[in-house]
Amino acid sequence: MRPVRPAFVPDPDASREVMESLQREVAAAATWTDDFDFATESVGAVDRSLSAPDADPPLVAGVDQAFPEDRAVSVVVVTRGDTVVERAHAITDLAIPYVPGLLAFREGDPILAAFSELAADPDLVVFDGSGRIHYRQAGLATHIGVTLDLPSVGVAKGLLCGTPDEAVDGRPEGWRAPIRADADVENAKPGTAIGHAFQSRQYDSSRRINPLYVSPGHRVGVGTATDLVERLCDGYKLPEPTRRADAYADELKREHDGNARE
């Protein structure tokens, strides 16, 4: 496995104060400018032949979890272009309940356990949850991205904090608007863009779909994070790596549930 930075490993037994101060350290260690060696255009889309003829597409990992009973099923699915290269998972006991703002302390260790089973070294990791859109700018995607020192992005289905530039309802596919820091976001000048609301999918008629909330995890800029996610969505609401991880986690969860009722 890839080296972990021990100073940032989320300890589920820590007190709330210690958790929050670790998050401040994580935010200080995080970088929100592009720092990766692949081309943004080489990520995602089925037809990349025109934009990147000879480049090998980067390894993109999707991370997701399912929670059978009091345990966590954490999975990492690594894709190169359209091909799944590797899947890894870990099943662990859950130590602490979900607390908004402290998600990485509930899910971080279980996710790192899944990464410890992974042989591949991803170029980018897509997380289910916020990155920089966080009270201390250290959401799950940032925390684990920094811990593994990998470029990462956070994709959330709901907004944790911050203020959208405009109303987000009923926007057309492809629309995006900055999410700006407000009084709830530490160490950011109010007005600083910390992520985007992004309409990855929208129906032409009838029912409306909510936008995604995309933010940088680590080693990715705000605009690039959304560019990458846009390329990975390819007609669906969620990015391909996330959908693959979702499916694998569900599969393992059903397996787990099946074994449990016997």
Added chain:
DNA sequence: GCGACAG
């Protein structure tokens, strides 16, 4: 006290 709050 009230409201808000990723998964």
Added chain:
DNA sequence: ATCTTGTCGC
């Protein structure tokens, strides 16, 4: 996140 069937629409 999880508990869950049908149902509307392309």
